[in-house]
Amino acid sequence: MTGLPKLLEEIDSLAAIQRLQFSEKEKAERLLRRWFARHMQLYPESVTLTPKAVSLNSFNGFYRLNGEEYFFKTHVEEQGILAEYYHADLLHQAGYNIVKPLKALHEGGRQMVIYPVVRWPVIFDLVHAIEAGSAEDDGFETVIAAEKRECARLLSIYDQTMMRSPAEEHARAPIHQLFWHRLAGERFKSFYQGKVVTLPGQGTSGYVQGIPFEELLQYRWTVYNMYGTVVTGEWKRPTLGGLIERARIVLDPAREMATVIGHGDAHFGNVFLEDRKDFLYFDPAFAGRHSPLLDIVKPFFHNVFATWMYFPEKVAQDLQISVDIRGSDIYVEHNYELTMIRKAIFEAKLHDLYAPLKEMLGTKNDLSADWSEVVWLAMMCCPLLTMNLLDVKRLPPALCWLGLAQAIEMGNRSLNEG
Structure with missing residues (x-):
């Protein structure tokens, strides 16, 4: 019993x-x-x-x-x-x-x-239809125009609602569940502690090579794209362990910050497109008053970089990835590339939200010295902790390594931008 x-x-x-x-x-x-x-x-x-x-x-x-x-x-x-x-x-x-x-x-x-019940289309589905070639002829332009329009509205809301929040108040914001609490709490431990990361390209029988995750944390990474260009590691070559430890400090919720009213988890799966032009949000599970630097992270990463999370079988079919370990260095080369619509969303986010937000915070004297680390180390948490990269029932080893490479790429941006 x-x-x-x-x-x-x-x-x-x-x-x-x-x-x-x-x-x-x-x-x-x-x-x-x-x-x-x-x-x-x-x-x-x-x-x-x-x-x-x-x-x-x-x-x-x-x-x-x-x-x-x-x-x-x-x-x-x-x-x-x-x-x-x-x-x-x-x-x-x-x-x-x-x-x-x-x-x-x-x-x-x-x-x-x-x-x-809302009958408007979810933008996640619209973008996927554009990628699949089944969207309406003006689908691409419609989504990008709506994205730019929403970036302007977000900046206006940020400007109108921005204020300083003391550390105790900021620490209570639900958005920290998506980043620091996952990283410093049980989620990170349950996903990776004591686990082995299997190398890609191996069969299901016989001896399978892998690296203990704790050992993997100490390697320095260089990541190449399909054109042989260094994505990560040209200037600084971080370790995953070093980035994680830095993130636990930078993303600690108990710090005074400039805060705004934000949705917190506004990826396209939580947004309808109303009348083919306006974002209509739902599921504000992580909404509240929090740093705008954190508010932009989930939609930025998931709407641009995370196709492999949502369609792992499709991405795995076309993915070519190699992992070469030499001493204390890891060299990863892959052919994963953003689609045209994802590239356009990235450009819109970068130029119509990210850059103006930085300027707004600077004008208000609220741009912290580690602002870039806050954004990009939170971005690192997305591929690392949204799902368990070592769960072979959901992801093959090749996608695990793609996720790890993206985590390194996101974290590395925090070192090269300021």
């Missing part, structure tokens, strides 16, 4: 439902109907999960109740230490175009948010 409480906990776990949505969807939907009844006193006639590539740490879908359809979403993080606060009203008052939730539950580590 000792296993019964654990079994009951498992079938009542939102994390279990998140995992099952991809492999046993009907079972996951049955468990979710039971969960709705037990925890929210909702008795829907039907529950439909919509597993998506973007749902790395979440799930969403629709339920029908009394003939009406509703949309639900939850964010799942088993090692999370902060409660998730859904500050839709705060964002709305600050000037964000946001879908307001109809109902929310936050208790005992459980969180679920119910929304009205």
Whole structure:
């Protein structure tokens, strides 16, 4: 009987439902109907999960109740230490175009948010359609124009809501769950501590070569792209361990900062495109008052660099990557390249948000000496800690090494920019 409480906990776990949505969807939907009844006193006639590539740490879908359809979403993080606060009203008052939730539950580590059904397309899907060649003829221009328009709106909101926050207040911001708490807490340990990183290009039988993760932290990296150009390591050759230790200092939430009202996790999976021109946000799980340097990170990285996370099988088919270890040095060469739409999003983010934000902070005398480290070491956390790079059920070794190379590339930018 000792296993019964654990079994009951498992079938009542939102994390279990998140995992099952991809492999046993009907079972996951049955468990979710039971969960709705037990925890929210909702008795829907039907529950439909919509597993998506973007749902790395979440799930969403629709339920029908009394003939009406509703949309639900939850964010799942088993090692999370902060409660998730859904500050839709705060964002709305600050000037964000946001879908307001109809109902929310936050208790005992459980969180679920119910929304009205929105029929506008999610920008994540629009960008993927552009990459697949199935979008409307003006899809590319429509997305980039909307991106630039939203960058201008964000700068206006940042300007209007910016103020200094003391260390104690800033430390309470939910956004730190995405970066420092993952890095300094149980998530990093559970993903990598005591684990072995398998070298790419090996079969499933016989002796498999690998490097203990703790040893990997000490190597100095040089990364080349498909054209033989040095992406990382031409000027400074960081170790992953050194970057992580620096990030634990720089990203520590308990520091006085210039802060703004921000969504915190505004990647394209959390944004609709309304009327083909305006961003419409939802799922403000990490919204609140926090540094604008952190606010721009998740949409910057995930909308530009993270295609391999969402479509690992497709990327792995075309990926060529080699890892050469010489003494205490690692040399990585790969052919992963951004698509045209991702490059255009990068340019828009860089010129229409990142550079003007730096100038705004400088004008207000709020540009800290380590501002670049804050941005790019938080960026490093995205490939390293959004998902477990060593989880072979989700990622082959080649993509693990691509993720590690991107983490090094992001972290290295913090050393070369100031």
